[in-house]
Amino acid sequence: xKLKTILLLAIIVLLTSGCSQKxxxxxxxxxxxxxxxxxxxxxxxxxxxxxSGYNGSSDGMKSVYFDFxxxxxxxxxxxxxxxxxxxxxxxxxxxxxxxxxxCDEFGTDEYNYALGLKRAKAVKDSLQAQGINAGQIVLxxxxxxxxxxxxxxxxxxxxxxxxxxxLTR
Amino acid sequence: xxxxxxxxxxxxLFAVDATLKIEKDVEQRARISLVDGSxxxxxxxxxxxxxLFSDLKISGHFLPDHTHHRGSVAxxxxxxxxxxKDYVLKYALxxxxxxxxxxxxxxASDASLLAVKDYRIGSANKYPFLAHKIISDINAVLKYPxxxxxxxxxxxxxxxxxxxxxxxxxxxxMQYQKTVIRGGLNLFPxxxxxxxxxxxxxxxxxxxxxxxxxxxxxxxxTRITSSQGMLVCSDVSQxxxxxxxxxxxxxxxxxxxxxxASRSLRQITNFAGIDVGGKYLGGERSIVxxxxxxxxxxxxxxxxxxxxxxxxxxxxxxxxAVDANGNKVLYSSRESHNSFGLNAFNLYLMSANGSGTRxxxxxxxxxxxxxSANGNAVLYVKQYQNRSSVGYINLASKQTLLFxxxxxxxxxxx
Numbered sequence: 370x371k372l373k374t375i376l377l378l379a380i381i382v383l384l385t386s387g388c389s390q391k392x393x394x395x396x397x398x399x400x401x402x403x404x405x406x407x408x409x410x411x412x413x414x415x416x417x418x419x420x421s422g423y424n425g426s427s428d429g430m431k432s433v434y435f436d437f438x439x440x441x442x443x444x445x446x447x448x449x450x451x452x453x454x455x456x457x458x459x460x461x462x463x464x465x466x467x468x469x470x471x472c473d474e475f476g477t478d479e480y481n482y483a484l485g486l487k488r489a490k491a492v493k494d495s496l497q498a499q500g501i502n503a504g505q506i507v508l509x510x511x512x513x514x515x516x517x518x519x520x521x522x523x524x525x526x527x528x529x530x531x532x533x534x535x536l537t538r
Numbered sequence: 539x540x541x542x543x544x545x546x547x548x549x550x551l552f553a554v555d556a557t558l559k560i561e562k563d564v565e566q567r568a569r570i571s572l573v574d575g576s577x578x579x580x581x582x583x584x585x586x587x588x589x590l591f592s593d594l595k596i597s598g599h600f601l602p603d604h605t606h607h608r609g610s611v612a613x614x615x616x617x618x619x620x621x622x623k624d625y626v627l628k629y630a631l632x633x634x635x636x637x638x639x640x641x642x643x644x645x646a647s648d649a650s651l652l653a654v655k656d657y658r659i660g661s662a663n664k665y666p667f668l669a670h671k672i673i674s675d676i677n678a679v680l681k682y683p684x685x686x687x688x689x690x691x692x693x694x695x696x697x698x699x700x701x702x703x704x705x706x707x708x709x710x711x712m713q714y715q716k717t718v719i720r721g722g723l724n725l726f727p728x729x730x731x732x733x734x735x736x737x738x739x740x741x742x743x744x745x746x747x748x749x750x751x752x753x754x755x756x757x758x759x760t761r762i763t764s765s766q767g768m769l770v771c772s773d774v775s776q777x778x779x780x781x782x783x784x785x786x787x788x789x790x791x792x793x794x795x796x797x798x799a800s801r802s803l804r805q806i807t808n809f810a811g812i813d814v815g816g817k818y819l820g821g822e823r824s825i826v827x828x829x830x831x832x833x834x835x836x837x838x839x840x841x842x843x844x845x846x847x848x849x850x851x852x853x854x855x856x857x858x859a860v861d862a863n864g865n866k867v868l869y870s871s872r873e874s875h876n877s878f879g880l881n882a883f884n885l886y887l888m889s890a891n892g893s894g895t896r897x898x899x900x901x902x903x904x905x906x907x908x909x910s911a912n913g914n915a916v917l918y919v920k921q922y923q924n925r926s927s928v929g930y931i932n933l934a935s936k937q938t939l940l941f942x943x944x945x946x947x948x949x950x951x952x
Binding site: 408 | 657659660661664667668671689697700701703707716717718719720721722723724725726741742743745746747752753754755756757759766767768770772784786789790791811812813814815828835858859905906946948949
């Protein structure tokens, strides 16, 4: 009989401890309600040296195009590089040439901007090899921010994988 | 002997139950009902209820009741139909010179009052933040693990047209949105401090990409540095004194660490290809980053000041974005084999020692992986069937939420 009682008690203890869902015990009242952020500013940078919004190259130069995910110059683009070098030899004088690297919409975040930069660097190296002064070449990558077209076609994506050339001061 | 056998069997049963309790399941979440005492029903009341509901759901600690119950906050009794819940949250919203909320949390079974709180904000369009604060507060009152990430701002840049973008502040549900920078091309916003008073961003409005820090409360703008080619603030140390930059002073994208006070630079990577996206690992003595040193984008690890670089990820051929929090690493991986057309990017979670890789998404294009400040939740941007959404995953409870997001996001941080 005694053993029966002990066992019964053991089972009751296990039942109550094993099945209980441990809920956190509430902690009384909360009071005031600070901590919601105050109003924030809004600034307009439209007038601050805004980009001209052009696509493609200017000043008689032609854009240089790249294969998907690549930043090496293809054989097809050598004649374009030669043309651009020729234009720069005539027009560059005391000015600078800005090389803008661009990508298609694939890839995200920083990697695409680095890819655009490597493309601009490849064009810079080629122009330098054709006698253009490296000190007069400025590079900037626009990643996927400057597409020439928006269609979901291979032709369109290919047009966006390019380096544009512009004369600047 | 019969009793002994029964005792052993009983012990075995409860041993199994104890093991099961480790996994947070549906039954372990607190059942809670929302009772709205706001009076006349309005669009705002519906939106407020929906926001409270979403917050409870993504917390992973509550099983919220879908029904939008109505009832007075002043009434201290609990309706019989709600007695089966664990908690009842009564609230009343009023719009007078902003937005005011009175909130009472009750234990459902005995109608005991657990918390009372009054809230007031000056601007009604910030109502999502009010809802988030209420839920994170009752979560704290009930001593559940911290979900204060609900209260944080999300900052993101969105393309508008070619070479044009805006930078927007939002709450995590994207219901509140405010443009903080418009005009020109301003990209890669990154919070500069844990209090979210300022963020870094890169301006492309001059000849060279230039990094600025903008105080979102007083509008003061500080120029940090410029670089040829590209310049991105990829990560900020816990105390805000150091930042990881991807920059290219010699036309070569590498990762640098800058002391914000002295502006002194230290080059961390030096590779002829692409090194980008440095993120501090726990202790801030090493980083993870994205590099194409094997011929394709992949995730690597390096000690700051050390020379050895180790490959962290051994799957996928295009792993082009990474984030880190403590010893946890999050990355996106391109799964599709085609160059174009149907793309699939999925997110993976792993430890910084390379073990325990776990997929977090399975469909669509999932990019921009970002840990919450405490590392318990993940934010990402999902493109699926021509729809763009911002998604959240509670890593502990595995709860997920998606909120619609218009336009093409360039970068995002929270």
